[in-house]
Amino acid sequence: MKKILAVLSFALPALLSAQTDVTVTIDPSQASQIVRIAVPFPDSVPKTAGATVAASEEIREPFFAPLTRDLAYSDAFAIAPLPPGIAPTIEVAKRAGAHYLLKINVFREGPDYLVDPELLDMTGASVLKPQRYRSPRAALTRTAHTIANNILRIVRGTPGIFMTRIAFASNRTGNWEIWLMDWDGANQTQITNHGVISILPSWAPDNERMVYTSWLKGTSDMWIINRRGGGRIRLHTGLNLNTSATFSPVNNDIAFVGSTNGNPDIYLINDAGGNIRRLTSTGSIESTPEWSPNGRQISFTSGRSGTPQIYVMDAEGTNVRRISFEGDWNDDATWSPDGERIAYTSRVRGRFQIRIHNTVTGETRIVAGEGSNEQPSWSPDGRWITFQSNRGGKWQIYRMRADGTDLLPLTSQGENKEPDWSKKLE
Amino acid sequence: MRSRFLPLVTLFALLGGCASTGDVARLQNQVAELQEELAGLKRTTAAKEEVQNVNQRIAEQTEQLLRSSATLVSKVDQMEERIQNTQGTIEQTNYRIDRMAQQMTQFQRDLELLGARVQPAAPGSPSSEITVPAPGPVVSAVPSENPVDVYQAAYRDYQRGNFDLAISGFRDFITQSPNSDLADNAAYWIGESLFSQQKYPEAIAQFDSVVTQYPRSDKVPGALLKKGFSYLNINERAQGIVQLQYVVHEHPNAPEAALARQRLRQLGIETR
Numbered sequence: 001m002k003k004i005l006a007v008l009s010f011a012l013p014a015l016l017s018a019q020t021d022v023t024v025t026i027d028p029s030q031a032s033q034i035v036r037i038a039v040p041f042p043d044s045v046p047k048t049a050g051a052t053v054a055a056s057e058e059i060r061e062p063f064f065a066p067l068t069r070d071l072a073y074s075d076a077f078a079i080a081p082l083p084p085g086i087a088p089t090i091e092v093a094k095r096a097g098a099h100y101l102l103k104i105n106v107f108r109e110g111p112d113y114l115v116d117p118e119l120l121d122m123t124g125a126s127v128l129k130p131q132r133y134r135s136p137r138a139a140l141t142r143t144a145h146t147i148a149n150n151i152l153r154i155v156r157g158t159p160g161i162f163m164t165r166i167a168f169a170s171n172r173t174g175n176w177e178i179w180l181m182d183w184d185g186a187n188q189t190q191i192t193n194h195g196v197i198s199i200l201p202s203w204a205p206d207n208e209r210m211v212y213t214s215w216l217k218g219t220s221d222m223w224i225i226n227r228r229g230g231g232r233i234r235l236h237t238g239l240n241l242n243t244s245a246t247f248s249p250v251n252n253d254i255a256f257v258g259s260t261n262g263n264p265d266i267y268l269i270n271d272a273g274g275n276i277r278r279l280t281s282t283g284s285i286e287s288t289p290e291w292s293p294n295g296r297q298i299s300f301t302s303g304r305s306g307t308p309q310i311y312v313m314d315a316e317g318t319n320v321r322r323i324s325f326e327g328d329w330n331d332d333a334t335w336s337p338d339g340e341r342i343a344y345t346s347r348v349r350g351r352f353q354i355r356i357h358n359t360v361t362g363e364t365r366i367v368a369g370e371g372s373n374e375q376p377s378w379s380p381d382g383r384w385i386t387f388q389s390n391r392g393g394k395w396q397i398y399r400m401r402a403d404g405t406d407l408l409p410l411t412s413q414g415e416n417k418e419p420d421w422s423k424k425l426e
Numbered sequence: 427m428r429s430r431f432l433p434l435v436t437l438f439a440l441l442g443g444c445a446s447t448g449d450v451a452r453l454q455n456q457v458a459e460l461q462e463e464l465a466g467l468k469r470t471t472a473a474k475e476e477v478q479n480v481n482q483r484i485a486e487q488t489e490q491l492l493r494s495s496a497t498l499v500s501k502v503d504q505m506e507e508r509i510q511n512t513q514g515t516i517e518q519t520n521y522r523i524d525r526m527a528q529q530m531t532q533f534q535r536d537l538e539l540l541g542a543r544v545q546p547a548a549p550g551s552p553s554s555e556i557t558v559p560a561p562g563p564v565v566s567a568v569p570s571e572n573p574v575d576v577y578q579a580a581y582r583d584y585q586r587g588n589f590d591l592a593i594s595g596f597r598d599f600i601t602q603s604p605n606s607d608l609a610d611n612a613a614y615w616i617g618e619s620l621f622s623q624q625k626y627p628e629a630i631a632q633f634d635s636v637v638t639q640y641p642r643s644d645k646v647p648g649a650l651l652k653k654g655f656s657y658l659n660i661n662e663r664a665q666g667i668v669q670l671q672y673v674v675h676e677h678p679n680a681p682e683a684a685l686a687r688q689r690l691r692q693l694g695i696e697t698r
Contacts, residue, residue, distance in 0.1 A: 195645035281684035284510065296622050304516030306507060314618060316655060317685045319648035325521045339585030359585060361579045362525070 008182045035081040035155055038098035039068055040088035042106045044140050059113070062140040064183055067104075070148035070162045073406065075383060076155065079392050098122070111136055119154065127154055141180070149426070161381050163426040165208055165227070167191075167201035168397055171421065172414030178212050180227065183379070183399070183419050185410035185420075191229045198223075200418050204247040204271075207422040211235075211245040211271075212255060222256060224271060230237060235273045238397045244288050245270070246313075249423065250295030255279075257287050266300050266317075279317030291315075292335045299323070299333040299342060310344050310357070323357055330355070332375050337423075341402070343376035343385055354387055367404035377421045378402075386410065386419040527607060528574065537574060573603040577612060589619040610636065610643035617649060626656040629632060647682035652685065658693075667695060 010306040027311030041056065044232050072075045080098035082088050085388045093101040102118055112134050119128035124208060128151065133143045145162035152160040156255040161183055169185055170179045170190075178192040178201045192198045192209075204339045209231075222235040222245045235242070246255050252271045257264050259279075264291045268277045279285040284303040292312075310324035310333045324330040329347035336343070339359065346355035352372040357364045371391030378385055386399045395415045410419075580595025596612040596619075603609060617632035629652065636649040642651075654669030670686040674697050677683050687697045 037668075100499065210607075278688055279685070281681065284505070293624070294585060294619070296587075297585075304510060305517055306511035307512070307514060314648065316652065318651050318682055319614070319645065320681055321619075322517050322521075325518050339587075340582060360582050 022299050024227075033076075034078045035076060035100065036096075036098045037071060037077045037100045037102055037151075038080040038088060038093040038096055039071065040080050040082055040103075042104045053105070053107060058137070059140065062137060062186075063106065063113075063115070063144045063341055064104075065188055066141050066182075067144035067148055069184055070145060070160065071102075071151065074148070074152055074160055074162075076152055090120060090122060090310070092121050097208075100127070103231075104147075109134075113137060113140055113143075115140075115143055117151075117411050119151055122135055136270075141182065145182060159425040159426060161379050161384070161421060161423070164380055164422045164423050164424075165207070166377075166397070166410070166419050167203060167212075168411070168419045169201065169212075170411070170414055170416045177211065178225070179416075181410060182329070183384075184401075185397075185408070188411070191225065192225070193229075199242060202246045202420050203422045205249045205423045206422045207426065208248075213243040213245065213249060217395055222254070235269060235271075237267070237273075237276060239267065239276075246290055248291050248295050252378045253315075255289035255291060255298055257289065266298065277317075279313065280320075288332055290334050293337050293339045297339075299335065301331045301333065310342070312342075312359075323359070323362075325353075325365075327330075327355070334378060336378045336402075337380055338382055341378075343378065343381075343402075344375040345376070351418040354385065369404070373398075377419050379421050380423055380425045384421075386421055388417045388419060389396070415417075457475075465676075475577055532572075533576060562640075573599055573606060574608075576602060577606075577608050580612070581615065585616055589620075590622050592616075592619045610640035611646050613640060613647040614643070614649055617652060621652055621656060624659070626660045630656045647677040647680040650676070651682040651686055655689070658689070663693070667693060670694075671697065 002038045031061065034105060041060065044055075047169045066077060068079060072079050079234040080093065080096040082092060082096050086092055088101065088103070089099060100121055103115045103118045105118075107116075113136070115133040115135070117131075117133075118126055121127055124231065131150075133146065135143045144164075148162045149160045152158065152162075164183050165180050166183065167178060167180055169176050170188075171177075173190065173193075175195050176197045176199050177190055177194065178198050179188055180189050181188040190200075192212070192214070194214055194216045196215045198212055198216070201210045201212040203210055205225070207271050209224055211222055213220055214223050215221075216223065216236070220240070220242050222228065222237070223244050224233040224235065225231065235245070235254070235358045237256075237258055239260060240262075241257055241259040241264055248254065253268050255266060255268055259265065263283065263285070265281060265286045266279045268279060269275065271283045279298070280300070280302070282302065282304050285308075286300055286304075288301045289298050290300070296315050297312050297313055299310060301308050302311050303309075304311075307328045308331050309322055310330045311320055311322050323342065324344065324346070326356055327346040327348055329346050329352075333344040335340050335341070342357045342359055343354055345352050346366070347353075348355075348366060352374050353366050354368040354373050354376050355364050355366050367385075368387070368389070369391070371389050373387055373391070376385045376387045384399055385402055386397060388395050389398050390396075392409070396409055396416050396417045397411045397419045398409050400405060442681050453474065463464035541590060551583045576595060576599045583589075583595055593616050599606070599612045600609050606612075613636045617629050617636060620626075620629035620632055633649040633653040633656070636643065637646055637653075640646070650669065650673045654666050654673060657663075657666035657669055667690065670690050673680075673686040674683045674690070690697050
């Protein structure tokens, strides 16, 4: 893991300036299914008459780099290396072993950038519906993600995760506020500006809303907000604590931690702030609820056996059973989108690591590395996990594959915690 | 202090001046009154001191009580912690036993498969000789699928929200392995899958069968409570209430009892 991080840290600036040199880990069992795609840098494509070609330095960082990264990390494509200094024709791409050639022209029109992608198979036939993407410079990365998503949908018939977003808490402005970023760490955008502690964001299943905890009114409360930072609603519970809120994937319920008489328990409330139901009633601390993807189970942390351990109950609070048996501190459970795996934070030899439990076979394995690694959250395709780590000294957010490979730091400014990956593929 | 001090000053001032017999008698009366007053004051003082003493004793006793109460609370906390730790150890031990039982089941199955493929030598023949039967009939004699695999596939379907497939898989499992340790779980998951599909009458029947067929199962309180919730969800209020009260009565210490009490309170029915 340490090596992968070091390699990626050094390799990233290099790969951004290179043509197509993205190195990723490919599962050998999938190797035969990998589609090789040649992606020449737009500047090397012949100019179209009457248009102003965008300068290469303008589009390399915000557009070309994220596009090639998306394709390379898609598990569907491998980048076919094109020889430098030769016009990237079908013949050249074929000789490079490519199945597809992605030709892109980028033009300037006033403040806007116009992007014309063309995906050709090795007979020279265009397989992508002609479409021109217009965007200001600030939105070029989103355009890159959109094109990558469309290409994946055409070639594989499935949507990619390139348009998904990760919500997190950051103190880079001096206060802990809620932020959003793309799956690759691009487009980091501040969503709240409360000037008080705002933490623990959690996405609704429609990717439109989030619920988070804030001390905006002087006490710890749950707030719902839309992805643009508007439509803020406070959930009145009549309880203390009011934290760790998480939307049900199948209805308008929200599970959260509330307390009466100083004892935290798991409760449900609907997203309009009504119909409060208490699910746990032990004398021990219950916390960190998380819904299973079918909406019928809730995992949570409980100290009822003497140490914090992960338990699962039915959505009505019945049928409680313990699922973590290794380590004396387990917390932050989160379900993979297929419901088959639960990732959680587990103390191993004094440090916190990510442990993955298989809900079907009952087996567990550890997948993190240096420092403490906590608060995992799955990508909506179940292939990636984002988490917080203090391996670099400060708390930052990272992304890795579910098997621990292809580690990538996503944040660097201030301290950043509690990532939550949006729930729906777009 | 002031109340004791002033009458004495007055007395000495009066004795110091010229005085008639009447004055002396008056003075004697006054002295007697003052002595009485003084005695009264002394009594009051003594009473106050006594009160103070009593107060002090009370304070000491209260402190002792508080101290012993704190010790008791601490002991209760320690006991609770020990109980929790013991509970944790039991859970871990049970987990290990379950895993070992699963491994044993797997070993047994492997042995059966091996036994089916390799028939023992006929009596009297050399012990080193074995007879390998024709593959066709033997294969058909062996169950086609590992029951644990059937259970896991059904549970996987449940987790993915494929409830119909899950129900069918769990039913297959119960048919194949009615005496398995997982049979009660499978029966419960069928009920829970029906409940998830909002097929409440079918769910009620299934939760009933969990209770009647596996009365010692740890799923019983959950099945009973879900049966009650199912009744309430189809507006059979009276049946639902009776069912929830039954959970409270039969399994007062189960988490399900607390959930039943909460729901009964919401329905306007108080429980002990």
